[in-house]
Amino acid sequence: MANNREKIELIRPVITPTKFTPTEEQQVVIDSAANRLAILGAPGTGKSATLIASVVQAIKSGFDPNSILVLTYGRERASELRDQIVIQSGANAFEPIVRTFHSLAFSIINTQETPDDPKYVLISGAEQDSFIRELLANPQYSPDVNWPQVLEPALATRGFARELRDLILRASERNFTYKKLIEMSKVLNEPWWEPAANFWKIYDEVLGIRYGFIPGAAKRIDSSSIISQAISDLTSSQKIREAFQNKFKLIIVDEFQESDNSQRDLLNLLASDRVILFADPHSAVGQFRGADPEGVKQYLAANNFEQLALTKPLRTPDAITELTSAIASKFRNPITQYSAGESKGAKVTNNGVIDAAKLASQSDCANYIAHTFRSAHLRDGIAWSQMAVILRSPGAGISAISRAFALNNIPIQIDSDALALGENPAIKPIITIAQIALGKIKLTSNNWDLIEEVLVSEFGGADALSLRQMRIDIGKLREPGDDAKSSTQVILEILDQNDAPLPWEQILSLKRIADVISEARKTVRANSKSGNKVDIADLIWAIWSSAKNYEGDALASAWRKRALKGGIRGASADRDLDAVITLFESARRFAERMPGSDPQLFLDQLLSESIASDAIAARGERGEVVSVMTVHSAKGLEWDLVAITGLQEGSWPNLRQRGSLLGSERLVEAQRSQLLARREIELSAANALIEDERRLLNVAVSRAKKRLVVTAYSKEDDSEPSPYFEEIYEFVNGESSIDADSSDLPRALTPQALVSTLRRNLENQDLVSREFAGKLLNTLAANEIESAMSENWLGGLSLSTDEPVLPPDAQVSVSPSNLQSFSECGLKWFIEKSGGRDGDSTAALLGIAIHSLAAMMKSEPGLTYEDLVSRLENGWQLIDGNKGWVRDYQFKKALEKLEKFYKWHAENKSKRTLFAVEAEFSKVIGRALFNGSVDRVEIDGEGRVYIVDLKTGASDISKAKAEENKQLAGYQLAVYEEAFKEQSPGNQSAGAELLFLGNDSKSASAKPQSPKDHQEVLAQVVAAADAMSANEFIATVNDRCRMCAVKGLCPIQPQGRTVIDL
Known part of the structure; x- marks a missing residue:
């Protein structure tokens, strides 16, 4: 049997060594033999290249690669550094040279002193949220926790569970014990910290007990405890501590400002020989995870680090360097800065390197960026992969960018952090159907909005018009006087029972969703009969494998085919498939790490995420695409052309206090500032927030290697540009943006837009312009640009037929109402008769x-x-x-x-x-079938x-x-x-x-x-x-034109008049 399946070849991306010629400053760092060395440098001064060169130099000078440890802030960053070190040095090691702090801590706590010691398994933050909610809902622990009565209504909410987790996380990062948190609650007059500390203790105990009775089961640990557990193991076991100290002779920390206090304590326990730190306190993005950039200076002084500075800008042109310096100069305590260079601190000429544009709407901002990117690609040859759009946080800006780029035929890759998995349009229907199968969502009119969302998704394939037609068809089944049952109720019953009172052909979208719900329920029932809770991965597979599109093809197959075809729709299908793969991987990890847990907990954690949780799922690289991501994801990356959007008042900077019920932010600030009065702590936190937002701006601006575009929009009674945009606008234009007019939106650089402009020029009074437009249109048409072909223009086509609508011998149905309607306006009658109403x-x-x-x-x-x-x-x-x-x-x-x-x-x-x-x-009257x-x-x-x-x-x-x-x-x-x-x-x-x-x-x-x-x-x-059977129908002005339902198609009415004169 012939195999007709497409051949797909997966090719590993080629990793090429970065070309590196050290500057004098970099060479000093590479050659330094200091045991405690800190390198401080602003963005683009070559910190990463110097770090890699330092490791390569150490290996070439005789260091065993297994004795070198490089620590960094994220898994992708670790992979990037590791690849460059290996390819440049040619060295191999038994374990990864580059790791995250959590990866290192994980290896420490899994170091076995005896073969019978159990291993640890890390549970994710989302899984931790779910576990906390499960405990909060269990009344047997309430007496030991002693929650105040005023908090009881909040205990069942997702928000409270998230706040409780944040408090535990922040306390754990600072090496607090349950007892110390209770003591701090009294010192800072935070009465709710004491019951929170009691809960924390129960949480740790139950987490250990739950899996302690499972033979061979690994111990569960969450991210808030992994570092403190590693510190505890190193402190309590001299054997383990000495083993790691002897193992690592050179420890290098990348982006040290992204570390928190507990990670720095872990570093101190391991550091016996050489330690090199690379840092820029003004480029930290992880404060919300506990990073302490403001504590870098104190740490270096307390641990006697020799400090060297990298000051020469190597990445950015002078204009962007100058802008980055201007932004950094407004930090409270500037630490890293650029050397003055040839400009001697004077303002450099922009020369179009930076473009600050104020526009009329968010949509205009997105279209302006799309035009700039397409122009750079077509005219300057900049690859799509060398462009990026950076936002402060996920939101409506992502949708606007997606629409504008699709219209301009620009391929994009939206970073997973920019859209939480539970909010992904490809994933939401799966979650909703799973909740229906589990009984969490009932098929009642109260949940109609959620169910309608599924029906109009690609899983159902319906739209507003088809849903309306379904309601009409359902309504026709009912006789007046019957017991009242709305069409919504009938639709919900069809979905619930997978049975319909009318042919399925009339309600195919309902049939598709009813079938998927039925398959999902079968999976749930099969597990219930055996006394087990359904595996969430099995439930999701039952939904995914039974889903079909509007053509009846399996959704998985349809998306796969679309992805392989490429183009804008192919890119969308590719992203959707990536999201589904991530969903399955997340479900698998949940089932493995929390066996026996209620599958609804997994769905709850997806819905509660504001950004996508970390899931290790294989993804194909799509190559030439524009990256769209948040500033947090852009950390450590660079592109030739970068656009920053969303600099709106209240959005960036976002200076709204991150105040919370339990006050984890007050715990952090009290520890950092050593203040005790609540008012002083809150003021200190507000000042720290200003610094944090400026750090994000500093990171975003410094990602651009050649050109930078910054946009904001001014809309009366809606939104205004933020002070950050004003700051950049003044830097670029030398004047305030407040009274400036909105920038003009250029014509889109697409064939369709060019043809439209040329066709308008055909009406130009200037003969030369008309002739040039005509010649260019002919050239475009000769190159198969369909919109340039005059035969495709409205009014350019001849009539498709001038034959009567019915043959001369055909019978014509005539009713008294049609007789009246036709006499009033023949065109109106024909349009309505043809389905135009x-x-x-x-x-x-x-x-x-x-x-x-x-x-x-x-x-x-x-x-x-x-x-x-x-x-x-x-x-x-x-x-x-x-x-x-x-x-x-x-x-x-x-x-x-x-x-x-x-x-x-x-x-x-x-x-x-x-x-x-x-x-x-x-009655038949001549050729008329007279009826009614x-x-x-x-x-x-x-x-x-x-x-x-x-x-x-x-x-x-x-x-x-x-x-x-x-x-x-x-x-x-x-x-x-x-x-x-x-x-x-x-x-x-x-x-x-x-x-x-x-x-x-x-x-x-x-x-x-x-x-x-x-x-x-x-x-x-x-x-x-x-x-009525002729080939012409006359439009007639009469008293009923005002109420005509089809005047949008009438050539004698303003609403229906064509854009050309025929």
């Missing part, structure tokens, strides 16, 4: 209901007004989906119409006899037939217009022709009338029509049949 509105559904209730007076003549009101009320949910005062108002108007009809019916009994309601008729139905057929005292047509709309007509009304004349023709399908009422017409119920009068308004000439109306029907 929207689906049934509330008014239309109300009209159907009133007609149905009116018809009941024939089958149930004894019905009272109260009976009719009751039946209308029971079915109201199917008519009007509004709530509150809108619903009340609409219902009141409906009752008014119903009352008018009932009174008219009661008064009319003595005048004429009701013969039939909703009476259908059909009559609301009321009545017989007068002389035995003649009288037709009544009910109108529930708000409009009314004059008596003169009623006399000319072709709909009423058509009904009379049905009488003359004896066209009624059931019993004929006779062929003598007494006339007809329109009965208006929705106008402003207090009673029903009847507009009669006298008997019409039989042959005259007959001729009108024959003529209408010919005109």
